[in-house]
Amino acid sequence: MKSELYSLELSDGYHPYLIIRSNRAKHIRIKLSNTGVLSLVLPKGTPDKIGHSFIVSKSAWVEKNLNKLSITDKETIPESLNLRLLNELWQIEYVNESAHQIHLKEHKDFSLSISGNTSDVTQFHTVINHWCKKKSRAVFTSMLEQLAEEHGFHYNGLSIRAQKTRWGSCSSKKNINLNCKLLFMPSEVVKYVMIHELCHTLEMNHSSRFWDLVEDCDPNYKKHRRDLKQLGRELFL
DSSP states (O other): OEEEEEEEEETTEEEEEEEEEESSOOSOEEEEOTTOOEEEEEETTOOHHHHHHHHHHTHHHHHHHHHHHHTOOOSOOOSEEEEGGGTEEEEEEEEEOSOSSOEEEEETTTEEEEEEOTTOHHHHHHHHHHHHHHHHHHHHHHHHHHHHHHHTOOOSEEEEEOOSSOSEEEOTTOEEEEEGGGGGSOHHHHHHHHHHHHHTTTOOSOOHHHHHHHHHHOTTHHHHHHHHHHHHTTOOO
């Protein structure tokens, strides 16, 4: 089987997908792995144009199932949060209570207390993600504005989410989305992700021109991309 990489436009940006040409396949089909890898399988002889039209027609299904992945949590809760970007290590104390609602309180000594039913791991992750989103907004806004000014980019808006499969995205309207979990990455890796999305305001694809633009802004982007992948495996959320 032969494969090639393309990009599918969704409501909040672009998601890469592979076109896989198969001698065995009898029908066009879409595959989405539990890690967010999207593939379009084409029977032998099927024109690319038909495949691209098919996956575009299924973009709502793709987005729906990607969002399901973004809220799938691991069955653990952390004892601490290492926010590399801010050089902060936050300790977490859990208080088991029978109450249905979970509460998070931030203390000045870089500690968090979270109270609620400790058997409900999903709710704990939701509360921590919400805290990370609030924590990241000001610093992400400042960093993105500075990088855009430094490299001559223009974007229209910034939104912050807590996703599992994407670190960032840029829509055709030049609205940038960043994952709050970038807080757990060192600054040079976060800057790479931001530059990546800023470059999409000019090149809405992953062509050679796009990567040349990324390299012009971040000569060490290949190392930073590897670091992002490696550190991403360590995240609990």
